[in-house]
Amino acid sequence: MKKLLFFLSIFGLLILAACGTEGTQVSMDATLPSSLRSTSTQAPTWKDTASIPVEETSQTLSQVEPTSTPEAISVAAENLQTPWEIAFLPDGRMLITERPGTLTLLQADGVRIPISDVYERSESGLLGLALHPDFAENQWLYLFLTYEASGGLWNRVERYQFDGTSLTDKFVIIDQIPGAPNHDGGRIEFGPDGLLYITTGDAGSAPLAQDVNSLAGKILRLHDDGGIPQDNPFGNPVYSFGHRNPQGLAWDEQGRLWSAEHGPSGLGSGYDELNLVEIGGNYGWPEIQGDQTREGMVSPQLHSGGNETWAPGDLEIVNGVAYFVGLRGATLYSVPLNDIRPETLQRHFANEFGRLRALRLGPDGLLYMGTSNTDGRGSIREGDDKIFRIDPDQLP
Numbered sequence: 001m002k003k004l005l006f007f008l009s010i011f012g013l014l015i016l017a018a019c020g021t022e023g024t025q026v027s028m029d030a031t032l033p034s035s036l037r038s039t040s041t042q043a044p045t046w047k048d049t050a051s052i053p054v055e056e057t058s059q060t061l062s063q064v065e066p067t068s069t070p071e072a073i074s075v076a077a078e079n080l081q082t083p084w085e086i087a088f089l090p091d092g093r094m095l096i097t098e099r100p101g102t103l104t105l106l107q108a109d110g111v112r113i114p115i116s117d118v119y120e121r122s123e124s125g126l127l128g129l130a131l132h133p134d135f136a137e138n139q140w141l142y143l144f145l146t147y148e149a150s151g152g153l154w155n156r157v158e159r160y161q162f163d164g165t166s167l168t169d170k171f172v173i174i175d176q177i178p179g180a181p182n183h184d185g186g187r188i189e190f191g192p193d194g195l196l197y198i199t200t201g202d203a204g205s206a207p208l209a210q211d212v213n214s215l216a217g218k219i220l221r222l223h224d225d226g227g228i229p230q231d232n233p234f235g236n237p238v239y240s241f242g243h244r245n246p247q248g249l250a251w252d253e254q255g256r257l258w259s260a261e262h263g264p265s266g267l268g269s270g271y272d273e274l275n276l277v278e279i280g281g282n283y284g285w286p287e288i289q290g291d292q293t294r295e296g297m298v299s300p301q302l303h304s305g306g307n308e309t310w311a312p313g314d315l316e317i318v319n320g321v322a323y324f325v326g327l328r329g330a331t332l333y334s335v336p337l338n339d340i341r342p343e344t345l346q347r348h349f350a351n352e353f354g355r356l357r358a359l360r361l362g363p364d365g366l367l368y369m370g371t372s373n374t375d376g377r378g379s380i381r382e383g384d385d386k387i388f389r390i391d392p393d394q395l396p
């Protein structure tokens with residue numbers, strides 16, 4: 001009987017390893033330290049919009065203004081539903097995508113706009129958000145979302161005009177990106193070249209990542225209207241391929257593109273990656289992982305190894321240091337780009353706030369970090385989900 005139970009337990013672990021999802025965060029204390037709790041008594045009311053009705057909610061959002069002297073870490077906003085992306089308007093106001101399908105503007109009389117056709121399940125839903133480099137003039141806002149059609153899941157990028165209270169002039173930038181409950185990628189960013197970069201996951205079908213004619217398991221690059229740049233390497237939207245589930249994009253001071261990417265999670269198979277992305281590069285999934293090499297494939301600059309899982313979310317680069325957040329890792333990680341080694345990887349706030357997905361450098365020079373404890377995999381604490389404000393100069 002003992003042998004039977006042993007083999008059954010091993011079989012169960014193997015099933016979990018094969019799932020390849022972000023994993024469930026272990027239970028943590030449900031309360032936030034008193035020093036980090038919000039002291040704001042103001043709660044924004046949601047303005048109705050002429051074009052899109054305001055979504056009803058039983059929760060009250062609150063926003064906390066920064067002090068004149070930045071603290072090492074403080075709460076910037078709370079009572080959010082799985083915040084996925086953060087962006088700042090030219091006047092400094094914060095926009096957030098909430099994965100169930102809401103675009104939220106945080107201000108004293110904040111606005112919540114439900115986005116149509118969003119399908120949320122597991123890791124899918126309303127994901128990436130980007131503002132056009134000339135947003136102050138054209139008011140163009142871009143969203144990445146999962147939707148259901150003909151019995152299947154797909155992802156697309158949409159462009160709108162955002163006037164501060166409503167979205168109008170919907171325009172589809174790219175459509176029919178393979179989707180799934182897991183591995184959708186979803187990060188969208190404008191690069192220093194003024195082009196739009198989009199991360200896509202393998203949608204649970206690993207071979208698609210090696211197919212340059214598929215939009216799955218890629219980093220895509222497009223003009224702001226969805227047009228294909230002439231120097232894209234394969235004559236289509238694909239910029240690089242062989243990615244499993246990239247969810248972080250950032251450029252360093254030299255204009256180089258970096259990506260944080262999920263490796264296969266599960267028993268003994270973390271291998272999450274920090275990649276230096278080259279045009280036309282093949283990043284190996286599912287053929288190689290970790291320190292493995294193969295001709296024509298690019299190995300990561302840093303990986304988590306087989307005994308640790310970061311499950312990385314977004315990525316920012318500040319003064320030559322790459323910062324990225326971890327979901328299962330529940331940690332803010334940092335590593336200097338001029339000395340990337342496992343020994344130089346720093347871990348901040350490990351297991352203090354739960355699952356972490358969003359990260360954005362604010363116009364004030366501070367990092368804004370979002371939790372993801374209400375995504376069905378985390379341990380929900382009072383006030384979750386939250387956005388924390390972090391001074392990178394005060395990190396150890």
